[in-house]
Amino acid sequence: MEVAAAFKSQGFEFGEGDDVAAECLAMCHHFQASPEDLATSWDSYYTVNQAKMKTHVPTAAHMEAFRAHFERHVASAKKSNAVKTPQAYVYGKRSLAESLESGALDVEMADAAVDASLAAVTPGRRGDTPGAKTAGARAAHARAHGLAAAGGVQLPARDAAAALDAMRPAPGASAFAKRLQRGVVKCELGASLPAPAADSGARKAGDRASAVSVRVVAPERAGSVLRRDARCMRDRVADKAEMLERRLVSFADACEASYPGLNCRGAVYAASQDDVTVVGRVVCDSEGRLNEQSVQLEGSIATSNGMRVRLELRDVPRFSLFPGQIVCVQGQNPSGHCLVAKRVIAAAPPPAARSPALDPAHGALTVAIASGPFSCVGDVAYEPLDALLASLLETKPDAAVLLGPFVDAENAVVRGDAAPLEQSFEEVFAFGVRDRLEQFLARAEAEGYKPAVVLVPSTRDATAAAAFPQPPLLPDGAVEAPRGVPVVAAANPAFFAVNGVRFAACTQDVLRHLSAAEAAREEGPNGDRMARLAAHLPGQRSAYPLFPAARAACLDASLAAHLEMDVTPDVLVLPSDLNPFAKIVPRVPEPAAAATAPALPARVADADADDAFVAVNPGRVAKGNAGGAFALMRIAEHAPAGPGEHAHAVGKRARVDIVRV
DSSP states (O other), X not given: OHHHHHHHHTTOOOOTTOSHHHHHHHHHHHHTOOHHHHHHHHHHHHHHHTTTOSOSSOOHHHHHHHHHHHHHHHHHHHHHTOOOSOOSOOOOHHHHHHHHHHTSSOHHHHHHHHHHHHHHEEOOSSSOEEOOOOHHHHHHHHHHHTBOSSSOOBOOOOOHHHHHHHTSOOTTTSTTTTOSSTTOEEEEEOTTSOOOOTTSSSSOTTOXXXXXXXXXXXXXXXXXXXXXXXXXXXXXXXXXXXXXXXXXXXXXXXXXHHSTTOOOOOOTTOOEEEEEEEEEEEEESSSSOOOGGGEEEEEOHHHHTTOEEEEEOTTOSOEEXXXXXXXXXXXXXXXXXXXXXXXXEOOOOOOBOEEETTSGGGSOEEEEEEESOOSOTTOOOOHHHHHHHHHHHHHOOSEEEEESOSSBTTSHHHHTSSSOOOSOHHHHHIIIIIHHHHHHHHHHHHTTOOOEEEEEOOTTBTTSOSOBSBOOSSOTTOSOOXXXXXXXXXXXXXXXXXXXXXEEEOOSOHHHHHHHHOEEEOSSXXXXXXXXXXXXXXXXXXXXXXXXXOTTSOBOGGGGGGGBOSSBOSEEEOOOSSOOXXXXXXXXXXXXXXXXXXXXXXXXXXXOSOOEEEEEEOOOSEEXXXXXXXXXXXXXXXXXXXXXXXXOOHHHHEEEEEEEO
């Protein structure tokens, strides 16, 4: 039944043996509304009244109040859609041209229609938004429709490519062209290994045209990769609560699986003179930044009814906590209001990636990792992107991972600081990024070189949905590539494998967000802060474990399944405005414990001792009006001994160079 299907698409299902569906169908007929409109209205009605409703399932008891709500909605929609002034039909650019071609409208009538249109509308997204009757509005509308400001004469269609090319600075005149230290290489990791070079990866000197495989991996609970037509920013309070509860339960399951015999299902508020073990979420007791005195622990709904207690950390020698972090705490709670921690387990990472000995994941591989912006902040000439692609043609990596933003919403030209950008954002991407990428692939093919390309969007992309998790930037086949060259548009965050080596990339500046929210204590002065922050993502099994999210994060809790990490990646890519780095990060950090902490059951040992991953911040290709940097990684070949599956041990065989553009 259409009504039931429409309600199910919104997350509401009718109960069995109920005549609610028939009553909803009657409402559709009475108000001449579609089932989708009725289901959307029920979503709105439930959101407003969920505190008073015992269940989200539509029942007969709700129908009378819902009918009144929907009737008000229909009346409001009719009132807002009522046509005011002008009453005459307003011709747009397309309909006007069609009428002139068919002879249904003569030139004098066309001029009058254009004058009326310009006097009644301002340029909206479709050019038909009622608005002010100012001269500036009429001129802007004429530019948007390719019309003269007076007389209604149609102008030739603008050439977006030529217009963007005319905005390029003169050769050698830009600040980017005058940059210093271009091409300077700094080794960040694995200095004892050979430097990345052409033919040093999966393609040997005599086999440069061999294919490199790229496979996008979806989180298990998500079921499939995030599609471009996914509905974004429709999360409700219930979605946020479900996301947090699921993280609490899965973290408790992971702790009990890692430490057999450990029971961490206690209530955080239960008073006890004995040692207790509980799992909870770190929260701040005020609106300010988290600190040692403001830490509270919120239990799950299943074990603690969502109640909170103060978390006392004076006995713990070290910790790294942030809002939204799920932790397992051992300690005492004699009053029921304050849990005195003796041990904090802050990481329960998923297993490491493993493959058979003959799998390509144990072979050599070179990967270039570059993060936008790809154009200087004061123009859209994409000089840094040209320099990056020229460098890739020299070093010839097996794969290039390009991370957004591609059309940066913070770019001065895109924002229209000096003057409105006459070209659309899609045209800027097509002529500034896509065409350059296609030319790069064509030149590479001419040299017998076929690199794989992975594109990951950013919430700062003007051509992408400003939601996180974020659908892929382009549909399949949008970039014309030579035969056998994979060009993959992945979601954000992206989980993919290049020749079996597992990568995870998140273009949110999660490092900066965590750095601003973290409360930490180190045992000594030599702690590695960047490695500690990067370890939180696999440790929390989430590509964005911070909650509440940072203001610019655009987190959509209804898509939280696409944030989950089922496998600890071999390479974790975290582009950030912070300084570029490459670190070997232990997958399972040692829990911090006081001297009086109770004994912890022995941890289940992994089969391989190489239990670490590589975290990389490649920097930005463009920084202001100057050049930035990108990362060039070479993974050496190794031959694991023995049958069965083996960890990829990328940390021991990876060299990462930070290259100035």
